[in-house]
Amino acid sequence: MKSAKLEARRVLTLALCGAAWLALPNGAARAQAPAPATFSPPGEAAMPTGPFGDAVKLGENIFRNTPKYAPQFTGNTLSCDNCHLDGGRLANSSPMWAAYVAYPAYRSKNKKVNTFGERLQGCFRFSENGKAPPLDSAVMVALESYSFWLATNAPTGAKMAGRGYPELPKPAQPPSYQRGQVVYAQNCSLCHGADGAGTAAHGAVVFPAVWGKNSYNWGAGMSTINNAADFIQANMPLGMAGTLSAQQAWDVAAYIDSQDRPQDPRFTGSVAETRAKFHDNPLSLYGTTVNGHVLGATAQ
Structure with missing residues (x-):
């Protein structure tokens, strides 16, 4: 029964993804899709x-x-x-x-x-x-x-259009956990779960975990807010790439990366020391305190 419900959710999500292109809420203009790569x-x-x-x-x-x-x-x-x-x-x-x-x-x-x-x-x-x-x-x-x-016929060493994730400009306002929580609930939780654990059907992962024990660890590039924001704005929600504003992407990235996840494998035994050595970056939340909790202190 649980698998049937998850499969129904998956089908509904894909249908909604397609329908959302036709009419966005509040009369918002449909975002332009990224320019196609030349390769x-x-x-x-x-x-x-x-x-x-x-x-x-x-x-x-x-x-x-x-x-x-x-x-x-x-x-x-x-x-x-x-x-x-x-x-x-x-x-x-x-x-x-x-x-x-x-x-x-x-x-x-x-x-x-x-x-x-x-x-x-x-x-x-x-x-x-x-x-x-x-x-x-x-x-x-x-x-x-x-x-x-x-990469057949791709030019070696060339800076190719479409490589990586398009870099977002700095947000107009500092990324906000509270705003990101709202963006996540409205745009992400249907697929990735309210608890960030993702969804599965028939024993297979349909949508991946974005935090928790089954997600990427604190050493991954996605654990840095700007990397996550770049990916999200260019590719998410699935089937509706570009519909989130840059500010929304920054905010939801901050919210997602404010959750606990597996420990950085470079962990030295001290969260503070590990942050100083590998996360000395204002866009990494590892070792910072969010909602009274030191991220990384109880890494899963």
Whole structure:
């Protein structure tokens, strides 16, 4: 019965997503969709055959359902596809075809030049709240093969349109937990749950957890308000990208990132020390006090 209700919710949500484009509340003008990227990845019909094609297909499967196809390296219920939409194809949703050709590159996060494989390892460690697959593992080879294939004919080292998430301007007002709570209730809770735990149907995750034990940990990029706001405004609510204002995106990102989640794997044993070392950023709420609670002190 519970699964049937969740499936009905999913169907209703998708229907509402489509209908919302036709008429927004309060007479608001429909937001313009992001400009299309100049690059298009190959279609499914062009997927190669043979051993390399098998690796590409495995990579796609891992990408779309990471807990199922790479359970030994995941610590939550998220999949790569939750942050890189449409199987890593969608422009302005950090598509893999743009990421693949951008590495090796220096990253300030770990203060070293990273290969693409090392970048993927970080995703497992932080966003998946798991552990990094070895670079020569079947999982890593498959994900790199899939990303390489998506980037077929993409220019190496070029700054490609649609890469990452479009950067939002600073908000007119400081991000607000209270306003964000309202935005979340009105626009996000139907899919992600009032408790942020996401929804599932027939044993499969339909909409991912955005906080709590099954979400990304405190070391993930999404735990920083600006990163979450950029993603949300460009891609959420699902099917209604661009309908939230920049201020609403900042506010709901602050609300989501004011909730507890799994501990940063770089935790030193002290929240204050970990914040000083890895979260010395006004847009990270780790180690700050929200509603009388120190975030990270009781990380899940």
